[in-house]
Amino acid sequence: MNEIVKKTKIAEDVFDFWVHSPSVSKEAGPGQFVVIRLHEKGERIPLTVADTRPEKGLFRMVVKVVGKTTHELSLKKEGDTILDVVGPLGNPSEIKNYGNVLLVGGGVGIATLYPIAKALKNVGNNITTVLGARTKDYLIMVDEFKKISDVLLVTDDGSAGMKGVVTDAMDKLFRERKFDICWAVGPTIMMKFCTLKAREFGVPIWVSLNPIMVDGTGMCGACRVTVSGQIKFACVDGPEFRGEEVDWDELLKRLAQYREQEKISYERFLRAAGESE
Amino acid sequence: MKNRKTPMKEQSPESRRRNFEEVALGYTLEEAVAEAQRCLQCPTHPCVSGCPVGIDIPGFIRKLREGKLEESYRILKSYNNLPAVCGRVCPQEVQCESRCVVGKMKDSEPVAIGRLERFVADWAAENLEEEVKPLAGSKKEKVAVVGSGPAGLTAAADLAKMGYHVDVFEAFHKPGGVLVYGIPEFRLPKGIVEREVNYIRKLGVNFYLNTVVGKTVKVKELLSEYDAVFIGTGAGTPKFMGIPGTNLNGVYSANEFLTRVNLMKAYLFPEYDTPIRVGKKVAVIGAGNTAMDAARSALRLGAEKVYIVYRRTEREMPARREEYHHALEEGIEFLWLTLPIRYIGDANGNVEAVECVRMELKEADGSGRPRPVPIEGSNFILEVDMVIEAIGQGPNRVLLSEFPGLKLNEHGYIKADEDTGATSVKGVFAGGDIVTGAATVIKAMGAGKKAAQFIHSYLTGEWNPWQK
Ligand SMILES: Cc1cc2nc3c(=O)[nH]c(=O)nc-3n(C[C@H](O)[C@H](O)[C@H](O)COP(=O)(O)OP(=O)(O)OC[C@H]3O[C@@H](n4cnc5c(N)ncnc54)[C@H](O)[C@@H]3O)c2cc1C
Ligand SMILES: Cc1cc2nc3c(=O)[nH]c(=O)nc-3n(C[C@H](O)[C@H](O)[C@H](O)COP(=O)(O)OP(=O)(O)OC[C@H]3O[C@@H](n4cnc5c(N)ncnc54)[C@H](O)[C@@H]3O)c2cc1C
Ligand code: SF4
Ligand code: SF4
Ligand code: FES
Ligand SMILES: [Mg+2]
Numbered sequence: 091m092n093e094i095v096k097k098t099k100i101a102e103d104v105f106d107f108w109v110h111s112p113s114v115s116k117e118a119g120p121g122q123f124v125v126i127r128l129h130e131k132g133e134r135i136p137l138t139v140a141d142t143r144p145e146k147g148l149f150r151m152v153v154k155v156v157g158k159t160t161h162e163l164s165l166k167k168e169g170d171t172i173l174d175v176v177g178p179l180g181n182p183s184e185i186k187n188y189g190n191v192l193l194v195g196g197g198v199g200i201a202t203l204y205p206i207a208k209a210l211k212n213v214g215n216n217i218t219t220v221l222g223a224r225t226k227d228y229l230i231m232v233d234e235f236k237k238i239s240d241v242l243l244v245t246d247d248g249s250a251g252m253k254g255v256v257t258d259a260m261d262k263l264f265r266e267r268k269f270d271i272c273w274a275v276g277p278t279i280m281m282k283f284c285t286l287k288a289r290e291f292g293v294p295i296w297v298s299l300n301p302i303m304v305d306g307t308g309m310c311g312a313c314r315v316t317v318s319g320q321i322k323f324a325c326v327d328g329p330e331f332r333g334e335e336v337d338w339d340e341l342l343k344r345l346a347q348y349r350e351q352e353k354i355s356y357e358r359f360l361r362a363a364g365e366s367e
Numbered sequence: 368m369k370n371r372k373t374p375m376k377e378q379s380p381e382s383r384r385r386n387f388e389e390v391a392l393g394y395t396l397e398e399a400v401a402e403a404q405r406c407l408q409c410p411t412h413p414c415v416s417g418c419p420v421g422i423d424i425p426g427f428i429r430k431l432r433e434g435k436l437e438e439s440y441r442i443l444k445s446y447n448n449l450p451a452v453c454g455r456v457c458p459q460e461v462q463c464e465s466r467c468v469v470g471k472m473k474d475s476e477p478v479a480i481g482r483l484e485r486f487v488a489d490w491a492a493e494n495l496e497e498e499v500k501p502l503a504g505s506k507k508e509k510v511a512v513v514g515s516g517p518a519g520l521t522a523a524a525d526l527a528k529m530g531y532h533v534d535v536f537e538a539f540h541k542p543g544g545v546l547v548y549g550i551p552e553f554r555l556p557k558g559i560v561e562r563e564v565n566y567i568r569k570l571g572v573n574f575y576l577n578t579v580v581g582k583t584v585k586v587k588e589l590l591s592e593y594d595a596v597f598i599g600t601g602a603g604t605p606k607f608m609g610i611p612g613t614n615l616n617g618v619y620s621a622n623e624f625l626t627r628v629n630l631m632k633a634y635l636f637p638e639y640d641t642p643i644r645v646g647k648k649v650a651v652i653g654a655g656n657t658a659m660d661a662a663r664s665a666l667r668l669g670a671e672k673v674y675i676v677y678r679r680t681e682r683e684m685p686a687r688r689e690e691y692h693h694a695l696e697e698g699i700e701f702l703w704l705t706l707p708i709r710y711i712g713d714a715n716g717n718v719e720a721v722e723c724v725r726m727e728l729k730e731a732d733g734s735g736r737p738r739p740v741p742i743e744g745s746n747f748i749l750e751v752d753m754v755i756e757a758i759g760q761g762p763n764r765v766l767l768s769e770f771p772g773l774k775l776n777e778h779g780y781i782k783a784d785e786d787t788g789a790t791s792v793k794g795v796f797a798g799g800d801i802v803t804g805a806a807t808v809i810k811a812m813g814a815g816k817k818a819a820q821f822i823h824s825y826l827t828g829e830w831n832p833w834q835k
Pocket of ligand 2: 519538580763800809
């Protein structure tokens, strides 16, 4: 159980894993996630189910190294196991035939977007995808998206596709064509600005929120966000919400609540890793 | 005969307020026997009717004072699968001990039944090589148990003893429910829960951890693969005040705070990865057991000052007296008749103060308790850098939202027959906090026990409440 059967580095600091877990691979739908714990002293962190192969009992997760736990995970090798994997959690995306759909993915959020894109495609939507990253080296899964949609690339420095940010591309597309709905998945700040852009053009938008979680089953309230003025638990009420209704500034602040401890934890880990090398 | 309970040694308040080790240290054999001598062995033994699982209290006490500890333990264990847990956390003062004849005499305290139960269970853990036979699986019927809190554990153990094949599904990575994620180490060492769970494993019960029924395993699948299902998913959804500032950083639900500290061992950060804030000045809202646990844990993490903020008074406080006294001894300050109305944050969204208003008590409300009413103009600011809301919990939702046909009551808990645990769905039983709302460990165990009996009656075909 929970064996890593395949691991690939797909971009700077980004790792693509296929993990054996028949139940997750069988039940997971687009937009859902797992919570993992690496070892007895580990923390619980949520990661999106980026793809599944139910016939082999495998599911995929694409992980960006940002701190201690993701770094530790990135050091795992094929054949290693993850102590705990629980899922799929959260609600699946609302997949139906909307017509013309614009998908916007940033950074590792691109991986979250992938199963949503596939499912939307399967029910007959016409899909356009904007994929953004800092530079060409951080862009992931471009070929996979090209197979199912029209793809527009955007990088901060112009090393691939358009130079700029994803909202520039949204602006361009919204001026050219009519979209019935859009999805934005990526860093919180990106989703906030995508929401503003979508609102500007009156296009409804789904976003996938990534607040700090503990259990992922509705029992702690760590993941609470304000949506339409009400407290919602992202793990059981989401993780997808309509962007127009989200209190973004509150979420941004909540994401920073353990910065100090996260730094201590990561530095301690890097020091120990350095000593053992 | 002495009219007071034999005192139990405790860590001194000065030392224990900074560590997570157990507060109460337990009896020695001499102390336990001395306490057992206080029992009158009354023929009517009213104490028994105060115990939700009906333990033969005079029986186990008699064996204890005769020095037959193993026999004493056998008696306990035949009624209660978790004696070491119940001896520690049962609110005995309102259960068994409240009915004890000795306690009814003038100026006399009841027999310390809970302490004796704890003593015998701890003695057994240290001195008995438990020969547990795997009893599960001799019958062909399969029962699924959802949730491994006290209700689920009890149902599972009893059904296994009857020979059923029992699979327990638990969402968390550790079995035990509130016993592992809620009640702190200093009141209930986690090793004890582990020991009791291991015993149930040895009976042949399978535990599927990290398995959320409704998500990892679909309800439909469960219903088709098992002959009966017991639901004991608890009341773990935290409620929030919802006042301005509720989502500021540093405002926790007690569940989050306690889960981080207990289950994830955040008090050992950074050795353990899960972070926790260490507040200097902490306000805990509410005055139930959960509030006491949160307040005393915050203190142990290193807080300089911990307040309990409660809108009623000491008299209406739902916490156990014993825990209240422990909290007082440890230096926790109680602000009675005080209601928070707003949390105030700094520019980064960190809580830095609570605005409160003073209350006065007016005539009783629907719950029979005096109704607290704000005193106009009595607002004041309490400076704090951390808040823990412990104002109650609702039903756990993951399963309920995925279970068509399962009838709920007006509060969102599962509607189940009080005597049998039978729900609206054929072959499905429920018990514990998911039926009653937040209650007690032993009540949840009682519900698990009863349900196990009726699951047995149902599976043998003797009884079928769903038959039209
Ligand atoms: C529903 C959901 C799906 C996610 N899917 C993916 C994914 O597919 N790939 C991916 O790379 N990342 C994903 N994340 C984010 C991932 O959980 C965090 O990057 C990870 O927890 C960071 O852990 P760390 O110890 O390496 O870094 P840390 O240094 O501990 O944290 C870095 C930052 O990550 C966030 N974070 C920390 N702990 C948690 C936590 N317990 N829960 C959520 N966020 C946290 C905080 O904002 C923090 O500042 C997802 C988050 C959520 C909520
Ligand atoms: C902080 C705190 C202190 C307390 N102190 C005391 C005390 O001193 N004395 C006392 O008698 N009582 C105390 N209580 C109350 C007591 O703990 C509860 O009444 C009791 O634990 C209820 O047992 P239960 O089996 O119904 O549910 P829980 O103990 O809540 O267990 C439910 C389990 O089900 C799991 N679960 C939920 N949904 C699913 C799903 N879909 N699939 C799989 N698993 C699922 C949960 O993860 C959990 O492990 C306290 C409660 C708290 C929160
Ligand atoms: S289980 Fe609880 S109520 Fe029953 S005898 Fe033991 S301490 Fe008393
Ligand atoms: S009521 Fe008290 S004295 Fe009587 S049998 Fe029970 S414990 Fe003993
Ligand atoms: S992560 Fe605990 S309630 Fe959502
Ligand atoms: Mg971390």
